[in-house]
Amino acid sequence: MRDDLADIYRAYIACLNRRDWPALGQFVHEEATHNARPLGLAGYRAMLEQDVWEIPDLQFQIEMLISDAPRIAARLKFDCTPVGTFLGLAVDGRRVSFCENVFYEFHDGKIRQVWSVIDKAAIEAQLRRRASISIYAAAGATSPCGFAKGRNVMAIRKAPKPIAQEAM
Numbered sequence: 001m002r003d004d005l006a007d008i009y010r011a012y013i014a015c016l017n018r019r020d021w022p023a024l025g026q027f028v029h030e031e032a033t034h035n036a037r038p039l040g041l042a043g044y045r046a047m048l049e050q051d052v053w054e055i056p057d058l059q060f061q062i063e064m065l066i067s068d069a070p071r072i073a074a075r076l077k078f079d080c081t082p083v084g085t086f087l088g089l090a091v092d093g094r095r096v097s098f099c100e101n102v103f104y105e106f107h108d109g110k111i112r113q114v115w116s117v118i119d120k121a122a123i124e125a126q127l128r129r130r131a132s133i134s135i136y137a138a139a140g141a142t143s144p145c146g147f148a149k150g151r152n153v154m155a156i157r158k159a160p161k162p163i164a165q166e167a168m
Contacts, residue, residue, distance in 0.1 A: 005106060006067040009074070012111065013060045019052060021045055029110040036115075055082045063099065072104040087120050089127060098122045 012027035024045050032044045039047060052058050057080050064075035077099050082091040098119045105113040 005069050005072060006065060008106070008109060009065065009067070009072050009104070010062070013062055013076075016048065016060050021049065024048070027111055029107055029112040032110075032112060032114070034114045034116065054084065054086060055080045057081055070106045072106070074102050074104070076100045076102060087118065087123065089120070089123055091123070091127065094127070094130065096123045096126050 008027065015023050015027060025041055028041050028044050030041050032039055032041055034044060034047065058078065059080070061077040061079075062074055063077040064073075066073040077097070079095065079097045081093050081095045083093055085091070086096075099122070100116055100118045102114060102116040104111050
């Protein structure tokens with residue numbers, strides 16, 4: 001049963017990556033819940049379709065999978081470009097990488113309950129890093145300095161002026 005459940009889960013992930021929404025009922029129970037919200041199969045499908053609308057290049061990559069029937073624990077990896085606000089963050093088409101830790105409970109061979117936590121802090125850190133790089137670039141800096149005396153000290157060093165070439 002343990003290997004069967006892992007195989008069912010891998011087939012479910014393949015279904016999501018193909019966007020084969022009509023086949024979702026083969027894997028998701030009619031009474032599905034997500035983070036204690038009763039959605040049913042139709043609501044669960046609507047949630048996934050919304051995810052794909054917000055993240056057109058969304059692909060689910062299994063990084064870790066543990067099966068202990070009737071439960072599955074998985075760590076999913078994402079490398080994608082959300083088109084607007086994602087998890088309350090203005091990602092606006094920038095590529096981000098993050099993981100989701102998710103637990104599933106199966107009933108009659110189908111996903112009945114899902115508990116999911118997305119690593120929002122990883123996305124925030126990437127957006128902050130990119131914002132810092134943008135600030136340096138806008139200021140004409142060549143590189144940021146590191147840490148000094150336990151404080152984050154950033155210095156902006158101006159790029160050297162180009163040497164004027166004499167007219168020939």
